[in-house]
Amino acid sequence: MKIKYILIALLIFIIGIWAITYFSQGEEKKVKKQFDLLSEWISKESGEDVFAIGQKMKNIGSLFDENCEIKIPAQSLSGTYPRDEISSYAIRGRLQFSQLHLRFYDLDIAFIEKGMSKVHLTARLTGRATTGENVNEAHELDCVLKKIENRWLFTQIEVVEVLKR
Numbered sequence: 257m258k259i260k261y262i263l264i265a266l267l268i269f270i271i272g273i274w275a276i277t278y279f280s281q282g283e284e285k286k287v288k289k290q291f292d293l294l295s296e297w298i299s300k301e302s303g304e305d306v307f308a309i310g311q312k313m314k315n316i317g318s319l320f321d322e323n324c325e326i327k328i329p330a331q332s333l334s335g336t337y338p339r340d341e342i343s344s345y346a347i348r349g350r351l352q353f354s355q356l357h358l359r360f361y362d363l364d365i366a367f368i369e370k371g372m373s374k375v376h377l378t379a380r381l382t383g384r385a386t387t388g389e390n391v392n393e394a395h396e397l398d399c400v401l402k403k404i405e406n407r408w409l410f411t412q413i414e415v416v417e418v419l420k421r
Contacts, residue, residue, distance in 0.1 A: 356383035371403040
């Protein structure tokens, strides 16, 4: 009789561990999806038509909270910006490129509290400027995303300055 209760308790414990793992991975996938969408909507192919550009820029704003804190020391950009202003920065940035690709690597996602995640990652920006110059940059980023109305939105993005040798 005791063995039966022990097996049931063990089964419940295993199911609980599985549920926690399964659902936390689900949230992790949702956070990663936001980075995939940002990568897709920032990237630009040569010859992209105006309507595609407009749709991508509209979509970029939907990834951000009403206000997002951005810190990019190398560009002297630091402050809290509304999502419309972030979209306009993205538009102006994309206009400087004939081809642009943004990729994210080595995402380290931590759920720091309920409905909030912190992500440390490497971002690689490659492409060709309208002047013909090739661009190939890599930066470390710290990002904070908040779950608002069942969607993970960027609330903070900071470029981590790496010491130069």
